[in-house]
Amino acid sequence: MHTTIARKDRCLGELERRRGLSPEAFWREYHEPRKPVVLQGLMDDWRALREWSIPWFREHCAGDRVPVGRCFGPKEYMPLGAYIEQMHDSPNTRGQGQSGQPPLYMEGWYFKEQRPDLGAHYRVPEHFGPDWFTRKLWPFTMHPDPHGILIGPRGAFTKLHYDLWASHSWNAQVVGRKEWIFIEPRYMDDVYIETRQNGGYVPGTDIEAPDLAQYPRLGKVPYYKVVVHPGEMVYFPSLWMHQVTSLDDTISLTHNYLSGNIYWRVLGRYLAHRYLKKQGI
Secondary structure (H helix, E strand, O other): OOOOOOHHHOEOOOOOEEEOOOHHHHHHHHHOOOOOEEEEOOOOOOHHHHHOOHHHHHHHOOOOEEEEEOOOOOOEEEEHHHHHHHOOOOOOOOOOOOOOOOOOEEEEEEOOOOOHHHHHHOOOOHHHOOOHHHOOOOOOOOOOOOEEEEEEOOOOEEEEEOOHHHOEEEEEEEEOOEEEEEEOHHHHHHOOHHHOOOOOOOOOOOOOOOOOOOOHHHHHOOEEEEEEOOOEEEEEOOOOEEEEEEOOOEEEEEEEEOOHHHHHHHHHHHHHHHHHHHOOO
C-alpha cells in the first residue's frame, strides 16, 4: 500500500500572476532571478486564442502526422484527425501511483516545418527574446525548431521533468485548463531524476501521491502549484522541474528558448546529447 504525505505539508502556494508586466520588468523580476510566473494579457491579440479549438484542428489539420505517446515514452505517429477521434478512448487514470497508464497525449508536435502557416496565428512576446537558438552565436541549426503544439484529453499527464537541454520555456494555454506543479532545481537530487528525463511513466512518482516505500525522498520535496487558464501563459526558467495535468480537453503552445544567462549550460547539454545520439546510446 502506498504511503503519502499530506498535500498541505509541502505545497508552498501558487505562482504569482502578473498582468501588464513590461519586458523590462519581466527580465528584472523573473528572468534574471530565474523565477517562474503566470503572465496575463500577452495573448489577447492572438488569432490562435480566437480561433483554435479541437474541432478547428480536426477540420484544418486532420491529415498532418503528429507524435502521440505517454510521458516521453515510445511515440506513435498518426494523423491528427485520427488522434482527435480516439483521444478519449484511454482511461483517465492520471497515474497517481497506480499501475494504470495516463491517457495517450499529443505531447509535442514540432509543427513549424510541417505547417509553417500556424506560426502566423500567434506572436512571441518581447519578454522572451531574443532567442539565442536563432543567433549566429549558436553554432547549430535547430531542426526542428523547439516550438510545439500540445493537444490532449482531460486527464492527460506529463510527469515531472525539466525541459529540453535545460533551456528556458514558456507555455501558452489556448483551450482548457492545466494544473502545473513546479519544483526548484535545488531539489533535483530528491526527485529521482533518473525516472524523469527518460521516457515512460514510472508508477509511484507522482509528486502529490508518491510511493514513499520506493521513493522516500519525494515525501520531503516542496512544490508550487497553479492552474493556468485559457489566455494565460506560464514562464519557467532553466532546470525548474514541472508536472502537468490537463483538467479539461486542452490545446497549448510551447516554446523552448535560449538566452545568454544559460548559454554555456545549454550548449554543454546539447553537445552531450549529440555525442550520445551519435554513439547510439
